[in-house]
Amino acid sequence: MTFPVYFWLGSLRIHPHILFESLAYAIAFRLLLCNIRKDAIAPRQRSSVMVGGMLGALIGAKVLVALQHLDLVGQNLQELALLLLQGKTVIGALLGGLIGVEITKKIIGVRQSTGDVFVYPLIIGTAIGRIGCFLTGLSDRTYGIATTLPWSVDFGDGISRHPTQLYEILFFICLIFLLNFRRRYQYRNGDLFKFYLISYLSFRFFIDFIKPDFHPLLGLSAIQIACLCTIIYYLPSIPQVFQMRDT
Secondary structure, three states: OOOOOOEEEOOEEEOHHHHHHHHHHHHHHHHHHHHHOOOOOOHHHHHHHHHHHHHHHHHHHHHHHHHHOHHHOOOOHHHHHHHHHHOOOHHHHHHHHHHHHHHHHHHHOOOOOOOHHHHHHHHHHHHHHHHHHHHHHHHHOOOOOEOOOOOOEEOOOOOEEOOHHHHHHHHHHHHHHHHHHHOOOOOOOOHHHHHHHHHHHHHHHHHHHHOOOOOOEOOEOHHHHHHHHHHHHOHHHHHHHHOOOOO
């Protein structure tokens, strides 16, 4: 396999990242619209919450990608500028979107949790996007460190690496089964989102140890620090979120 793996539509060559990112947004948004019909808050409030979340996600994705690549400051400003222009991080978008939603809710006076309707769209959308990350190869910068494991992948530089994009897709498949199992038991509104958030951030914290990123603080990258801070913030919620009690 040669990376990037382009797709052809007639004479048009489509980059895998563009293709799968577009599919991810379209499918996730469609799932979200279906879930919103089951939501308890008013449509106008829901629209405001979605706009606040999208703005927060856009800002968060750019801020965290800048922090993740601070090592390029003074070394390769051209590459850093390109990353800031084109790059974004899922964790930054997720946490930025969460902050944007909470700020919007405070402004419009919504007190109830609104996160559960986002869970499955986020999982499906991110998993589809990771297919594009894998097929893009080295330029996407989501690959793992070198390994001799039999399922390692050479993305084009002659080095066999952990296919961390595929690890993440496998994690999301398992998470869907876990969430469906969790829904059989008693839970409060918002618990499913916290279950997803804590699980995914924990996964990303550990999986990023096998990524060749800049690790400036105690061997941690900016993404790992963001994950750890958020997990600590939600520590009081963990017993309730992960407790399985019959209804």
